[in-house]
Amino acid sequence: MPVDRDIIIDAMSKIQVTSNNEGLVPAFNVLVTQAPTNFWNSFAELITNSVAPELKPAAEALLENAAHECGYHTGYGIITSEEWASVCAPMIESPEDVLHAAFAVFTAWGWAKSEIVELIPGEKMVVRAYDYYESDVVDRGALKGPCAYMIQGVSAAFMDLAYGGEYDPTGQTGLRTFKCEQVKGIECGDEYGEFVVTSAA
Amino acid sequence: MTTEQLTQWVTDHKFNRETCRHSMNGFDTVLHCHHYATLYCQLADDAEQFNGSELLKRSAELSFLDVLSTYFTDNNVKELDDRIALAEEYWKQCGWGTLKFDHVGELSTAAHMDHSHVDEGWIKKWEKRDKPVNFIGQGYLAAALSAIYDLPAGSYTVYETESIVAGADASRFSLVRI
Numbered sequence: 001m002p003v004d005r006d007i008i009i010d011a012m013s014k015i016q017v018t019s020n021n022e023g024l025v026p027a028f029n030v031l032v033t034q035a036p037t038n039f040w041n042s043f044a045e046l047i048t049n050s051v052a053p054e055l056k057p058a059a060e061a062l063l064e065n066a067a068h069e070c071g072y073h074t075g076y077g078i079i080t081s082e083e084w085a086s087v088c089a090p091m092i093e094s095p096e097d098v099l100h101a102a103f104a105v106f107t108a109w110g111w112a113k114s115e116i117v118e119l120i121p122g123e124k125m126v127v128r129a130y131d132y133y134e135s136d137v138v139d140r141g142a143l144k145g146p147c148a149y150m151i152q153g154v155s156a157a158f159m160d161l162a163y164g165g166e167y168d169p170t171g172q173t174g175l176r177t178f179k180c181e182q183v184k185g186i187e188c189g190d191e192y193g194e195f196v197v198t199s200a201a
Numbered sequence: 202m203t204t205e206q207l208t209q210w211v212t213d214h215k216f217n218r219e220t221c222r223h224s225m226n227g228f229d230t231v232l233h234c235h236h237y238a239t240l241y242c243q244l245a246d247d248a249e250q251f252n253g254s255e256l257l258k259r260s261a262e263l264s265f266l267d268v269l270s271t272y273f274t275d276n277n278v279k280e281l282d283d284r285i286a287l288a289e290e291y292w293k294q295c296g297w298g299t300l301k302f303d304h305v306g307e308l309s310t311a312a313h314m315d316h317s318h319v320d321e322g323w324i325k326k327w328e329k330r331d332k333p334v335n336f337i338g339q340g341y342l343a344a345a346l347s348a349i350y351d352l353p354a355g356s357y358t359v360y361e362t363e364s365i366v367a368g369a370d371a372s373r374f375s376l377v378r379i
Contacts, residue, residue, distance in 0.1 A: 013216045013223075017232065017296065022316040025296035030234035031322050033296040037222075037229040039264035043241060046256040047248060059248070066240035074234045110231050113221040131220045133229055 003091045003100040005107070005115065011087045012108035029077030037110075037133035044149060045137050060149060064180070067153025068160075072175050075157055076167045078105055095162040096121055102158050103127065112151050112193070122163045127155050129193040135186035146185030148193050155195045156180040176200055208286035210272075210294055226275070228268055235322025242319055242334050254336045261340025262347075262354050269348035281305070281349065288345035297338065300345075307350050310357075310376040312342055317372050320365035329368055333361035339374065346376055355379065 017025045017032055025032040044063050051059050078084055079098060088101040096119055107113050112132035119125050134148040156178045161167065164177035177200055184194035215224045222229050245253035269288060278284055285302050292300045298317040302310065314320075319335040333339075339359040347356045357376045363369040 009218075009221065013218075013221070016214070019293055019296045023293035023297065023299040024316055024318060024321065028234075030236065031296070031318055031325070032232050032234055033238060033318050034225070034230050034232055035295060036264045036268055037231050038267075039260055040231070040233065040241075042260035042264060043245070043257050046260060047244065047251070047253060050251045050253075050256060051248065052251075059244070062240070062244045062247075066237050066244065069240060070234050070237035073236050107221045110216075110221060110223040110229070131222065133222065133231060136229075 003088075003097050003104065005100070005104040008088055008091075008101055008104035009108040012083065012105050013110075015083060015109075027077070028074055028081055030074050032074075037136065040150070041134060041137050044134075044147065048147070060147075063149035064153045064156075067150040068157050068176065069153075069171060070150075071154030071157030072160055072167075072171065073169075075102060075154070075161050078102070079161065099125065099158055099162050102161075106154065106158075111154065112148070114151065114193075123199065125155065125159055125197040127151070127195040127197070129186075129195070132186070132193060135193065138187045142189035143185070143187045146182040146188055146193065148182055148185055148187070148195070151193065151195055152180040152182050155197050156200075159197045208283055208290065210287055210290040211276075212294070226268070226272060228271075235318060236326060238319055238337065239323045239326050239334075242323070242336055245336055246332075246334060257336040258340035258343065258359070259354075261337045262344045264344075265341050266344035266347055266354050269344060270351075273348060284349045288349060292341060292345075297341070300338075300342075305346070305349065308378045310346055312374045312376070314338060314365070314372040314374075315370075317365050320372060323366050329366055331367050333364040333372070334366050335361060335364065335372060338372070342374055342376060 017027055019025050048056055048059050103114050103116055112129040114127055114129040117126050117128050129151055159178035160175055164174045168174040178197050179200040180195050180197045182195050184190040186193055213226050245257035289300045298314045300314050302312045304311050317335055319337055323334050343357045343359050360375045363373040365372050
């Protein structure tokens with residue numbers, strides 16, 4: 001059975017998280033929060049435009065890293081969850097299927113309407129995102145450089161999970177075996193965002 | 202005469218199948234984990250030279266003030282007690298921890314959190330530290346008090362006087378009008 005994105009998006013978009021008596025949401029192996037997208041966007045925009053120009057790449061790398069670690073640990077939590085077992089697992093026959101299904105979940109949860117358009121197992125993945133909240137920072141005109149740090153980090157993390165070896169809860173191994181470059185962005189005036197993930201070696 | 206119950210935060214959740222975005226009461230929202238939140242806080246803390254923690258506080262204040270003020274307006278919430286209860290409830294529902302206002306005044310306010318996503322996430326990810334790290338909570342408190350008193354962003358300074366991340370049993374905050 002091939003991975004059916006529509007089935008996954010329909011099912012996974014309906015998942016609701018609720019907080020416990022401590023006001024916390026333990027789910028998918030992590031603690032989860034709900035926040036307006038413009039909160040996350042605001043800080044990324046303010047910090048990258050406040051630092052000295054020579055430090056901007058470092059700030060961008062740290063924002064990407066936040067998503068990379070998030071994607072690695074939460075991604076593992078997702079693919080080992082009961083929800084995944086019931087909805088996605090019956091469609092999975094290979095690590096490549098895991099990746100296609102993971103991007104359907106990524107879409108369902110509102111991170112980015114995205115899909116894999118090219119995949120060379122263990123080597124390279126190209127992802128396109130047709131709608132994503134990180135592009136909302138521009139109301140008119142276009143940025144000179146892309147700013148979808150969250151998609152960059154999570155895309156690399158998903159390749160880590162698929163091909164980077166056994167999951168390591170400490171992140172000492174397995175994490176950062178892949179890196180991602182954003183080559184197109186809606187925020188830059190492109191029709192979609194495009195993300196190229198390759199080995200970090 | 203019946204009294205309308207206003208202190209339960211009611212979420213109108215929608216998923217737009219075309220854009221694949223989620224919205225809560227008209228605001229696009231997204232789930233993120235404690236790794237993401239704590240790494241944002243760490244970045245803010247490290248960017249001391251550029252006032253990173255203030256930028257994170259401001260981001261939280263501006264975003265959450267919009268959500269709270271819109272909710273109060275749309276639902277005609279005018280009573281102080283209702284607004285306080287809703288500000289506490291919304292924070293909890295979103296998974297950021299528990300928030301209780303100890304006393305509320307337009308010039309000075311005190312609040313505490315018995316549980317904090319950022320503090321507990323930080324300890325879970327790394328370990329305790331001696332300085333506050335909950336810049337998101339500080340920004341939210343400034344937003345909450347401004348929304349409660351119909352004031353603009355930037356109306357309050359927030360001091361975190363005790364922190365769960367530093368070993369305290371609760372994080373405690375003091376707010377003063379600027």
